[in-house]
Amino acid sequence: PELEQSANPFATVIMAHLKAVDTRSDGQQRKIWKMALTRRLYQQGYQRQDILNLYHFIDWVMHLPSALEQAFSEELNHYEQELNMKYVTSIERLGIKQGRQEGILEGRQEGRQEEAERLLLRLLNRRFGELSPEIQARVKGLSVEKLEQLMDVAIDVESVEQLVDHLPAPEAAN
Template sequence: MNPFAVMVMAHLKTQATRQQPNQRLQWKLEVTKSLYRRGYSRQNILELFRLVNWIMTLPEELESSFNTEIAAFEEEEKMPYITPLERFAQEAGVSAGVLTRGREDILDILETRFGPVPSSLSDRINAIDDATYLKTLLIQAVTLSSLEDFERAIAPNS
């Protein structure tokens, strides 16, 4: 599964489980475990997991269940890709870091898919301080078919 397929799958399963948090938990576990099974490098797993974690949000009690099950999976498979320190940082959810990471992820995806991102567009993305809107843009960066479509999608909101 290529990285974009992982993000599309996370997005589709998030949409499909909008009112079904227990089902979303199961899909988040499946998507996350698939990252380990695909043989991605440690760095790629961490980057993709950050995006999956951002897209597939869970209620606090289910997030705790998710963390417990992934820790057990890592132990069982001898794959400690997400260190306790990294997990703690994710749980702390420092908003400035989340916003910065979200902006960087959007720009990385756009550049990977479409080539150089014009500075006017990157400036507009870097000016966004709304995590929910950044999440929407991240999904659009993965799913829209061109940089021009993305620019049209962001135009009314920036």
């Protein structure tokens, strides 16, 4: 009981060693104690690096068979997720959700831009043969709207030179 009441990190180290000895022939009990000692690290309010250092010791002295280690890892992950969620307010959760949605929209827009760029370059290569790296560079990074305009132009022009007149200047390509 005295060790369990102590806030001293070495109390956890001693408890880990004692419980490792006590549970050497009972893997299930060892898993339970390993989880209890690991939870204790979080509950004591130690800094992240201290938790990691102490956990490495606990993990070393309280080795578990692979099946129990997997169950322990799942339980620990669940516990850590619960801890993290306690610190996330509903406003933060809303912000996280909104950020995900914005990321999805941005990804879709980027995908549209890349596809329009790929299609324009393919169209130009089919119509006029291999394009110079300069022309390819001037096409890259243009907005979807500009790329769509250039596709219409590419269908109507007779030569690459005529198309180049419709491309933004190299420094204004973005």
